[in-house]
Each structure stands twice: as C-alpha cells, then as structure tokens.
Amino acid sequence: MHRGRSAMTCLYRCGNACAHPAPNTSPNRYFGEVLAEGISRRGALRGAGALVLGLTATGVAGSAGTAAASPAQASPVAHGLTFRPVAPTRQDAVIVPEGYSHSVVAAWGDPVLPDAPPLDLTNLTGEAQAKQFGYNNDYVAVLPLPGTEDRALLVCNHEYTNPELMFPAFTNHDELTEDEVRSTVEASGMSVVEIERVGRTGQWRLVRTGPRRHNRRVTRFTTRFAVTGPAAGHPLLRTAEDPRGRTVWGTLANCAGGVTPWGTVLSGEENFNFCFSNGVQAPAELHPSLARYGVDVTSPMTTRGWSRVDERLDLSLHPNEVHRFGWIVEIDPYDPQSTPRKHTALGRIKHEGATITVAPDGRVVAYMGDDDRFEYIYKFVSDGVHDPSTSARARAHNRTLLESGSLYAAEFSASSPGEIDGSGTLPSDGAFNGRGRWIPLVQDGKSRVGGMSLEEVLVYTRIAADRAGATKMDRPEDVETSPVTGKVYASLTNNTRRGAVGYAPVDEANPRISNKHGHVLEITEDGGDHTSETFGWTLPIVCGDPADPSTYFMGYDKEQVSPISSPDNLTFDKAGNLWIATDSTYALDANDGLYATPVEGPDAGHVRKFLSAPVGAEVCGPYLSDDGRTVFAAMQHPGEVDGSSFERPGSTWPDGGLPRPGVVCAWRPDGRPAGN
Numbered sequence: 243m244h245r246g247r248s249a250m251t252c253l254y255r256c257g258n259a260c261a262h263p264a265p266n267t268s269p270n271r272y273f274g275e276v277l278a279e280g281i282s283r284r285g286a287l288r289g290a291g292a293l294v295l296g297l298t299a300t301g302v303a304g305s306a307g308t309a310a311a312s313p314a315q316a317s318p319v320a321h322g323l324t325f326r327p328v329a330p331t332r333q334d335a336v337i338v339p340e341g342y343s344h345s346v347v348a349a350w351g352d353p354v355l356p357d358a359p360p361l362d363l364t365n366l367t368g369e370a371q372a373k374q375f376g377y378n379n380d381y382v383a384v385l386p387l388p389g390t391e392d393r394a395l396l397v398c399n400h401e402y403t404n405p406e407l408m409f410p411a412f413t414n415h416d417e418l419t420e421d422e423v424r425s426t427v428e429a430s431g432m433s434v435v436e437i438e439r440v441g442r443t444g445q446w447r448l449v450r451t452g453p454r455r456h457n458r459r460v461t462r463f464t465t466r467f468a469v470t471g472p473a474a475g476h477p478l479l480r481t482a483e484d485p486r487g488r489t490v491w492g493t494l495a496n497c498a499g500g501v502t503p504w505g506t507v508l509s510g511e512e513n514f515n516f517c518f519s520n521g522v523q524a525p526a527e528l529h530p531s532l533a534r535y536g537v538d539v540t541s542p543m544t545t546r547g548w549s550r551v552d553e554r555l556d557l558s559l560h561p562n563e564v565h566r567f568g569w570i571v572e573i574d575p576y577d578p579q580s581t582p583r584k585h586t587a588l589g590r591i592k593h594e595g596a597t598i599t600v601a602p603d604g605r606v607v608a609y610m611g612d613d614d615r616f617e618y619i620y621k622f623v624s625d626g627v628h629d630p631s632t633s634a635r636a637r638a639h640n641r642t643l644l645e646s647g648s649l650y651a652a653e654f655s656a657s658s659p660g661e662i663d664g665s666g667t668l669p670s671d672g673a674f675n676g677r678g679r680w681i682p683l684v685q686d687g688k689s690r691v692g693g694m695s696l697e698e699v700l701v702y703t704r705i706a707a708d709r710a711g712a713t714k715m716d717r718p719e720d721v722e723t724s725p726v727t728g729k730v731y732a733s734l735t736n737n738t739r740r741g742a743v744g745y746a747p748v749d750e751a752n753p754r755i756s757n758k759h760g761h762v763l764e765i766t767e768d769g770g771d772h773t774s775e776t777f778g779w780t781l782p783i784v785c786g787d788p789a790d791p792s793t794y795f796m797g798y799d800k801e802q803v804s805p806i807s808s809p810d811n812l813t814f815d816k817a818g819n820l821w822i823a824t825d826s827t828y829a830l831d832a833n834d835g836l837y838a839t840p841v842e843g844p845d846a847g848h849v850r851k852f853l854s855a856p857v858g859a860e861v862c863g864p865y866l867s868d869d870g871r872t873v874f875a876a877m878q879h880p881g882e883v884d885g886s887s888f889e890r891p892g893s894t895w896p897d898g899g900l901p902r903p904g905v906v907c908a909w910r911p912d913g914r915p916a917g918n
Contacts, residue, residue, distance in 0.1 A: 265536045265614060268708035322817055323838055323917045327804045327850035330832035334893050336877065337854040338908045342916075344853075346896050347437060347874065348396060348448045349904030350377050354433055354457050363900060366408060368424030368551075372461050376400030377408075377429040378903045379876040381499040381595060381811075382863030383507050384437070384446075385575055387456075392439040394446070395456055395575045397507045398863070398876065398905060399496035400430050402546075407881055407901060410888045415547030424463070424551045431493060432460035432509060434575045444871035444909025444916070458578040462492030462552065465582065467571060470645045472687070473586035476697040478565045483554065490566045490584060491554075497613065498595030498720050498811055498863065503606070503628060504640035506574045510593030512613055514567035519549040523558030532557070534704050535592070536614070537564065565701050570596045570610070572644065585644045588622045589683070589703035594719040595811075596622075599728075599772050604628050606643050607772040609730055611718035612704065615737045616745075618712040619652040619721060620703075621680055623773050646687070649699070650680035651712035652765075654779060675780045678765070681710045682775075716740065716757055720811045726818030727842060728772070730765040733809040735825060758829045759786035759793075759807040762822070764841070782841065783849070785809055787830055795839075796847025804851040805830045806837050813864045815917060818842060822849070823861040823875065836861045836875050838917055852917070853908060856895035858882040863905075870915035873908045 325339040338344045351361025351374050358373035381399040403426040406412050415423060435457050436449040459465075467490045473479060479487035497512035515536040522539055524532060529539045537557070549556040554563045569584040570593055588596065591612040599607050604627035610620040624647040629636035655677050682690040683706045689696045691706045699706040716737035723730050739745045740757035762783035768774040785807050786793040788800035795803045810825040815838075822837045836853040840846050852873070855861050859880040866873055881901035886892030893901040909916060 265534050265704070268714075322915065323819055323840060323845070323848070323850070325838075325850065325852060325917060328835065328852065328854045330805055330830065330851070331854050332831070332833055332857065333854070334857040334895055335854075336856060336895070336906055339852060341910060341912070342908050343445070343911055344906050344908040345445055345447070347446050347905045347907050348375050348398075348433075348435055349896060350375055350379075350429070350902040352435075352448055353450065354435055354459050356454060356457070363408075364410075366425040367421050368428040368463065371425045371428040372459055372464050374429075374459075375433050375435065375904075376431055376459070376461075377403045377426075378878045379433075379905055380497050380862040380878055381509060382865045382874050382876050382905055383499065383501050383575075384865055384867060384872075384874055385501065385505065385507070386868060387436070393449070394437050394439075394867075396433075396435050396437045396446075396448075396874075396905065397573070397575050398433045398435075399499060399509050400432065401495060401497055401512070401878070403429050404879055404882055406887050407891055408888065412888060415550070418547070420551050423547055426546070427548055427551065428459075428461045428463060430496070431462065431465070432496060432573065434458040434460075434573075434578065443911065443913070444867070444869075444907070446872060446874075446907050456575060456578055458575070460493060460573060460582060462494065465492055466490070467493065468581050468583045469566075469586060470583050471586035471588075471700070472646070472684075473590075473697045473700040476701065478562060478697065478701045481554070481560050481562050481566070483560075493571050493582070493584075494567050496571075497593065500595055500597045500608075502572070502598050502640070503600060503630075504637050505576060506572050506641065508596045508598070508608075509571045509573065510595040510610070511567050511569055511571065512592045512594060514564070514592075517546055517548055517567075518555050518557050518564050519547075520556050520558040524561045528561055531702055531705065532564065534702070535564070535568065565590070568592060570608070570644070572641075574641075586700045587644060587646055587649065587684075589620060589649050589699075589706075590701050591617070591620065591703050595721075597720075597722050599723045600628050601772045602770075603773065605647075605773055608644070609721035609723065609732075611715075611721050611732060613717055613719045613735070615717055615739055616714040617704070617718060618707045619715060619718045619732055620707075621650045621652070621772075623648045623650070647684075648682060648686075649684040649703070650682055650775070651707040651710055652678055653681050653711060654678045654713045675778065678713075678777045678779050680775045680777070681707075681712055683707065683710055716760060719809075722812040722814060722820075723772070724814055724818050724820075724841065725816060726814075728767070728770055729841075730767065730772075731812055731820060731841070732763040732765070733812050733822070734761045734763055735808050735810050736760040758826070759784075760809050761785065762809055762812075762820075783809070783839075783847065795849055796841070798845070798847030798849075803847070803849045804835075804837060805832065806835075806849055806851070810860070811862055811864060813866065815866050815915075816870060817917075819917060821852070821864045821866070821873075823864050825860045825862075833857060834859060834861050836864055836873070856880040856901070857893040858886065858901075859893065859895070859903075866916065870917075871909055871913065873916045874905060875908075876903070876905050878903050 355373040379398040380401045383397040385395045387393040494514045499509040521537045568590040570588045573582040574580040594611045594613040596608045608622040624643040717735040721732045741755035784794040788803045808826040811823040839849040859877045862876040881893035883892035
C-alpha cells in the first residue's frame with residue numbers, strides 16, 4: 243500500500259492498487275528519466291539564497307526567491323499571504339491559523355432533499371442515503387445564486403464509502419443486507435445543496451428550511467446520464483439495458499472536477515474499476531483492456547460487493563458496462579431537472595478531474611490528469627468557440643463545446659542532457675526545465691493513433707497514449723491554470739514503485755526510492771496560448787520534509803517552509819497564490835492539510851500550512867469564494883486508520899461520535915480576505 247496510508251484507504255480508495263503491478267506496462271519513458279536528462283550540474287540543494295529557474299522557450303521566467311521574514315513576524319509578504327502556518331499535528335480536529343474561525347457546512351447524512359429523513363446510524367438504507375448528503379466528499383465547488391449575495395450552491399463529489407465506519411460489527415460486504423449494500427452505493431455520487439451566509443461574515447451553512455429548489459442528489463440508481471461525443475452509440479458502450487449505447491444510470495468513483503465558464507460543474511470518474519466484479523469471467527478478448535484499466539481479470543473482484551444489488555456491475559453478465567465509466571461528466575447545478583452528461587470526446591481514463599480555460603481564440607481547453615502510477619497528463623481543445631455572453635442561447639451553445647475537439651497526451655523532453663550519478667541529490671542551480679509537446683490522439687475528427695479507430699481511442703485512451711509515446715508520470719492528479727500568469731500546474735502525488743525492481747531507478751530529479759512525497763509540475767504553453775502543441779516545463783516544488791536535502795521549494799529558505807507530502811488537489815486564489823491539498827501526509831507523521839504559497843515573486847516557494855485535518859482525513863477540493871473571504875475544503879474519510887471501526891472509530895470528528903466526512907469553511911472574523 244502507499245506508505246503513510248491505512249489499509250482501509252488502500253482497500254476502498256483504489257482496491258489496493260499498490261499491491262498489484264502498475265496497469266501501465268508499456269515501454270514508454272518514465273518522467274524521472276526525462277528529468278534526469280535535464281540536469282546539468284551536481285550538488286545537494288541549498289535552502290536559502292537567490293535562485294533563478296531556467297527560462298522556457300516562450301521567454302517566461304520562473305520565480306526568483308530569497309529568504310524572507312519569519313512566519314512569526316506580522317509584516318505582510320507578497321501576494322497578501324500573511325497567515326502564521328499551522329504546526330504539524332496528530333490532533334483529531336480541524337485546525338486553522340490564529341485569527342481564523344471555521345465551521346462545518348455540510349456532512350454525511352445531512353438532509354439534501356426536503357423529505358430526507360434524519361441520519362439513522364442503526365438503519366442505513368439506500369432510499370434514505372439517496373436523499374442525504376453523501377459520504378467521503380471530494381471535489382467542492384461553490385457557485386453564486388443570481389440575485390443574492392447571501393445564498394450559493396455547494397456542489398460536491400462523493401467518491402467512496404467506509405463500511406467499517408458505517409455498520410456495527412462489520413467484517414465484509416457479504417454479511418451486509420442488500421439494502422445496506424445499496425446504501426453504500428447511494429451514498430456515493432454527487433450532491434447539490436443550497437448554502438447561506440451567516441450574517442455578513444465569511445461563514446456559510448446548509449440551508450435547512452424552505453423549498454431548496456436547487457437541491458439534488460446524483461446517484462447510481464436515481465440519475466440517468468446522456469452520453470455525448472464521438473463514442474456515443476458505439477458497440478463498446480452498448481448493453482442489454484441500453485442497446486443504443488447512449489444513456490447510463492449513475493456515476494461512480496467521483497474524484498475532483500472543475501467549474502466551466504458557462505456555470506456547470508465537471509466531475510471525474512476515477513477508480514471505477516473496483517466497483518465491478520467477475521472480471522475473470524468477462525470475454526477473453528476484453529481482458530487486456532480491462533487489466534490496463536486496473537480491473538482484476540484473475541479472480542472475482544468483490545471489494546465493494548456492489549454487484550449483489552446491481553447486476554450491471556457483474557462483468558460476466560454485462561462486460562460493456564465498464565466502458566460506460568471513466569469519463570468526465572457534466573452537471574448543471576442550476577437546473578435540478580436537467581440530464582447530466584458523460585463526454586466521450588475527453589477520453590476515458592481514471593479522471594482526477596478537468597480544469598477549463600478559454601484560449602485566446604475562444605476555444606476552451608480542458609487539462610486532465612490520470613491518477614495512477616506511470617500514467618499521463620492530457621489536454622482537450624474544443625472545436626467550437628466559447629460565447630462569453632450570458633444569454634440562454636449562449637449558454638446552450640457553450641454546453642456543446644465538450645462534445646467535439648482534439649485530444650492530446652503530454653510528452654516531456656529535457657533541454658540539456660546531463661550525467662546521472664545516482665546520488666539522489668537535486669541541482670543547486672534549479673536547472674530542471676525542458677521542452678514538451680502535446681501528442682495528438684484525436685484531431686480533426688479522426689484518430690491519430692495507428693491501428694485504432696476514433697471511438698477506440700476515446701474508449702481505450704490509456705492504450706492510445708501508450709502507443710503514441712506519452713511520458714509516464716508519478717500519479718498525475720489535479721491540473722490547474724493560474725488566473726494571473728496562465729501557467730499550468732499539475733500535482734504528481736507520489737509513486738511508491740519508484741526505484742522498485744522492474745521500474746525506473748532513483749535519479750537526481752526523483753531522488754527517493756519509493757517516491758512517497760511527490761512533486762508539483764509547472765507548464766508554460768508556447769506563446770501563452772493554451773491551444774499550443776508545444777510548451778516549456780519546470781519542476782518548482784519537490785515535496786517532503788524541508789530538512790531533507792532532496793526537497794525543493796523554488797529556492798526559498800527551507801527553514802521557513804512547512805513540511806508537505808503528496809500534493810493532490812490544487813486551486814488558485816485571484817492573486818495567483820497556489821493552494822495545495824494533500825493526501826497521505828502521515829508519511830511525515832502528521833495529519834493531512836491545506837497549504838498555500840506564491841508561485842511568482844520573491845516569496846515563491848514559501849509553502850505554509852493553512853489548515854490541518856482530523857485524524858485519518860484527507861483534505862480535498864479546496865475552493866475559495868469569489869469574494870476571497872472564505873476557504874472551503876472537504877474533510878474526506880476522517881477516522882480512516884488501521885483498526886478503526888464503528889465501535890472504536892479512529893476519529894470522532896465533527897460531532898464527538900462516529901466520524902462523518904464533511905465540508906468545512908474557514909474565514910477571518912475581521913472580514914479580510916483569506917490568506918491575509
């Protein structure tokens with residue numbers, strides 16, 4: 243399992259993926275090999291002092307950094323980040339900086355639909371869960387309600403469930419009743435809830451009275467999705483229930499997402515593979531593609547046992563059902579009666595999420611990461627052009643933009659070859675930079691991958707990227723664009739197979755055996771154009787304990803930097819500060835957290851911990867309100883530690899009883915923007 247994660251996390255998050263060979267066995271180069279080529283000098287990394295990162299071919303320089311004032315001092319720093327960092331802790335609580343307050347906005351079991359019953363921990367049912375706020379919320383988006391300043395819509399993903407913490411005396415799914423299994427299915431999916439501001443502060447809470455017209459639950463059994471794009475209707479998506487291959491019930495394993503310029507929310511279907519059972523009995527011709535997506539084809543796969551209540555998840559009976567998951571889905575939170583959609587034009591992978599930006603020519607670009615070891619970073623460029631007007635006609639047009647376009651996978655190359663000495667140290671001159679190109683997989687409505695049709699490229703996108711020669715990465719997750727510079731940042735969370743037998747060895751840019759701490763990657767598209775097919779890249783942050791010489795924080799004084807491990811979800815505030823949520827900071831013997839740092843200017847790399855999560859919880863989906871006064875974040879799987887159970891939970895957050903995953907908000911009571 244991932245070092246620092248509990249056995250429970252490994253089982254329910256990704257089906258013990260690290261206990262199995264990485265699905266990607268293609269001979270493509272690993273990113274560490276590429277980075278190693280770009281090292282031109284030796285030497286251990288020195289913490290303080292001026293450092294200038296290499297220029298990319300576009301002429302945009304990386305940030306320069308010098309030692310700055312101690313966090314304990316009150317003097318402000320660049321970009322308005324002045325908060326005193328939270329110290330690493332194992333305390334079972336949400337902790338925010340001095341001068342801040344926080345509260346729970348919504349948690350598992352809270353009412354979503356007006357007729358939702360109260361959460362009854364002694365009688366969980368699928369019918370009740372389909373009306374209540376779901377479990378293990380991941381992505382968080384907050385959208386304004388037009389005509390009001392004190393109401394908004396909170397949209398959340400619910401990635402998976404922890405039955406040990408839901409049911410008394412739980413041992414395995416086979417001992418649950420069918421309705422209890424159904425409750426775990428329905429506790430997944432998505433929630434849309436109305437929230438309201440408390441007074442004139444930065445605090446928000448769930449609206450619990452009134453009609454709540456926008457509230458909605460999106461689940462496997464209650465929500466039908468339309469399939470769009472070139473693969474819609476293809477034989478690979480057809481089933482006995484849906485012989486046309488154009489409608490799908492529900493969405494599974496929803497991780498991160500994105501908000502579109504036209505006011506809809508995107509959600510990524512990630513570890514859908516272990517929702518399915520009996521891969522070994524699927525047709526033999528499907529076994530290679532199933533295995534490439536992490537489906538166990540050697541034995542019955544019953545991690546969740548969901549096929550007991552949904553036979554469509556039994557691959558021996560419905561082998562094509564698995565092809566109907568792994569997509570980017572789009573939901574309109576302003577219209578609870580609208581039909582959500584699955585967009586095949588964006589490819590089928592283990593989507594962490596999708597981030598949309600509008601290019602200079604008006605086309606929209608979606609950046610995406612495939613969250614698995616040795617997988618790829620992708621980009622989609624629409625055929626159509628975004629209409630910035632707010633008319634209903636414009637919004638209807640914009641909702642078609644993700645239905646057709648070009649799909650690319652990233653290839654990285656080094657700018658100056660260097661010799662590898664295997665010392666595991668980083669260059670003191672920060673010369674990790676290089677060039678890259680976006681390899682077309684689909685372009686001009688045609689497949690650009692030999693031997694694969696257009697539809698096959700979209701259904702088997704991982705295989706297409708293998709054949710195209712994309713560069714293997716260390717678990718690429720969230721990919722976000724700076725609203726100030728337009729640069730693109732990707733979190734490479736970790737890769738515990740780094741340096742293992744049969745995998746890429748230790749090198750200077752990935753200096754740790756079992757890369758458990760991860761990196762942050764920066765991409766600068768040539769010409770500042772997000773539709774460009776070439777780019778420059780740097781590696782500005784190498785995570786871990788700042789005392790470790792293998793870490794790197796853009797040259798900032800490491801004595802002032804908070805320890806950080808496993809960057810996962812990213813977001814930006816309007817000033818261009820990067821906010822980083824982490825997954826598996828137990829690798830540093832501390833709870834996970836939310837961090838912030840400038841990425842430009844003299845304080846670039848000054849990473850500071852803004853929030854600490856409860857015991858066992860991962861921080862997900864950070865989102866800053868439009869007015870900058872509120873930081874929202876999901877506390878996913880509190881109590882998810884070895885030995886935790888319903889009777890003896892590893893966390894009692896937030897109510898002092900059984901742990902309930904939930905969304906919190908943090909704000910300054912003095913009304914100043916968060917981070918200041």
